[in-house]
Amino acid sequence: MIELGVNIDHVATVRQARRTYEPDPVIAAALAEQGGADGITFHLREDRRHIQDRDVEVLMKTVTVKTNLEIACADEVVAIACQAKPTWALLVPESREEVTTEGGLNVLGDQGRIRAAVEKLKGEGILTSLFIDPEPEQVKASAEIGVEAVELHTGPYALARGAAQIHELDRLRSAGKVVSDLGMRLHAGHGLTYANVRPVAALPNMIELNIGHAIISRAVMVGMRDAVAEMRRILDLVS
Numbered sequence: 001m002i003e004l005g006v007n008i009d010h011v012a013t014v015r016q017a018r019r020t021y022e023p024d025p026v027i028a029a030a031l032a033e034q035g036g037a038d039g040i041t042f043h044l045r046e047d048r049r050h051i052q053d054r055d056v057e058v059l060m061k062t063v064t065v066k067t068n069l070e071i072a073c074a075d076e077v078v079a080i081a082c083q084a085k086p087t088w089a090l091l092v093p094e095s096r097e098e099v100t101t102e103g104g105l106n107v108l109g110d111q112g113r114i115r116a117a118v119e120k121l122k123g124e125g126i127l128t129s130l131f132i133d134p135e136p137e138q139v140k141a142s143a144e145i146g147v148e149a150v151e152l153h154t155g156p157y158a159l160a161r162g163a164a165q166i167h168e169l170d171r172l173r174s175a176g177k178v179v180s181d182l183g184m185r186l187h188a189g190h191g192l193t194y195a196n197v198r199p200v201a202a203l204p205n206m207i208e209l210n211i212g213h214a215i216i217s218r219a220v221m222v223g224m225r226d227a228v229a230e231m232r233r234i235l236d237l238v239s
């Protein structure tokens, strides 16, 4: 059965639009659990555009399923993660100008810095994952660092149409085989929706999908619990 990580960042985006107290991502996380989430994902960005330090502290006290804290490879947020001790830490690239995550980590070109962050996290008993483009060389570099999982960036797949989308799915399938052959857990995420998720969920050895924006968008209309339950039902049809 595919494990569903629900990313609650954009509940906090709505709250931060007014710099107020609601909607609270902590409550959203509890409702997501009731809807069938296997994990809660939250991204403490360096610019704090959505998830705040307070959210991380309270989520770590209230979430009863896996916690997956997304952070940049930066000393400040790595230290916060080491203090918070989530189940998983996912290292992601960040830039202030981006609307959302654009590409994967360049593990090949930044192995020393990424390795140092991973070792600090592992030292606190935190499982580690790297968000990368579906490139075999990036997968191999990730395995050399010793992370337990790799999350393949599904953004290009989500944005593509027709033959281009089939090509992107083939890239994910090929890179996913390398992930599994090297003994790491195969995760995927970014831009997945109720309409495009099934082919990715059906990829060989896929273990976990992290989905946020589409679920929160649906939750605005039907509520968080039902939005998660609908995604859960789709994934259960696949596995």
Ligand SMILES: CC(=O)[C@@H](O)[C@H](O)COP(=O)(O)O
Pocket (backbone or CB within 6 Å): 007, 009, 010, 043, 045, 070, 092, 099, 100, 101, 131, 189, 190, 191, 210, 212
């Ligand atoms: C890495 C990824 O695709 C998401 O998990 C990330 O959280 C996107 O950043 P925003 O949530 O700020 O859009």
Ligand SMILES: NCC(=O)COP(=O)(O)O
Pocket (backbone or CB within 6 Å): 007, 041, 151, 188, 189, 190, 191, 192, 210, 211, 212, 213, 214
């Ligand atoms: N790591 C991907 C994630 O957590 C959710 O990304 P999105 O579904 O909000 O694009």
